[in-house]
Amino acid sequence: MDAQVVTPLHAGLPEGEPRSQNSTDVVDGCIDSIASALSEYGWLTLDAGELLGHALLRELAHEVRILDKTDNLKKAGVGRGSDHLKDRSVRRDKIAWLQGETVPQQALFSVLEELQRSLNRRLFLGLNRFEAHYATFHSGDFYRKHLDSFRGRASRVVSLVLYLNDDWNAGDGGALQVFNRDNDNEVCGVVTPEMGRMVVFLSEEVPHEVLPANRTRYSLACWFRQDEVPLPL
Ligand SMILES: O=C(O)CCC(=O)C(=O)O
Numbered sequence: 001m002d003a004q005v006v007t008p009l010h011a012g013l014p015e016g017e018p019r020s021q022n023s024t025d026v027v028d029g030c031i032d033s034i035a036s037a038l039s040e041y042g043w044l045t046l047d048a049g050e051l052l053g054h055a056l057l058r059e060l061a062h063e064v065r066i067l068d069k070t071d072n073l074k075k076a077g078v079g080r081g082s083d084h085l086k087d088r089s090v091r092r093d094k095i096a097w098l099q100g101e102t103v104p105q106q107a108l109f110s111v112l113e114e115l116q117r118s119l120n121r122r123l124f125l126g127l128n129r130f131e132a133h134y135a136t137f138h139s140g141d142f143y144r145k146h147l148d149s150f151r152g153r154a155s156r157v158v159s160l161v162l163y164l165n166d167d168w169n170a171g172d173g174g175a176l177q178v179f180n181r182d183n184d185n186e187v188c189g190v191v192t193p194e195m196g197r198m199v200v201f202l203s204e205e206v207p208h209e210v211l212p213a214n215r216t217r218y219s220l221a222c223w224f225r226q227d228e229v230p231l232p233l
């Protein structure tokens, strides 16, 4: 079933409200909708404009463009540690991990921390850290159907992707296809990587795929994790 029908996230957020000084208030306004869509469908999409503020979205979009233009994004791999392979037939994006060292990244991290706390309160997920990277898909790049985590093996629990592209048209490709968690042949959502659009899903359960982009596609992905012993990135 299409989770988009149950994501009236604006309902809890006053129209046009700027980002609050207190990230608790903003997250409080939408956590009910996020938690219920995650438990019912395993995924949802929302407009992060109010959650993050339009100024912060612009700053993050600016950062990833600079990293791209200065060649500071590196080819992404598949798997971690000894499994880490740069398999170009599976994924072709380039990434740069966020270290939380810039003002926009710190502002983002404070919202993500609050989201992590709220997800723990609502869904008892035991999330204890998150990691985030910028990604660039250049024209022709894709990421084949995959899960972000495998049960009992890795510790990514909730995935979040934020898109940072102005004026994205259907002809630009690069949509995220989301598959039904109970039937991975059934597409249950198509998300256009438009500025401020955000998608959140259960990392172990929801298969997804980035279709080939026809122009450069910028995004930021974050994984909320549950690690018994925190591991280095
Ligand atoms: O950029 C997207 O839409 C999804 C990226 C993704 O699936 C990943 O990085 O694991």
Ligand SMILES: [Fe+2]
Pocket (backbone or CB within 6 Å): 146, 147, 148, 208
């Ligand atoms: Fe993924």
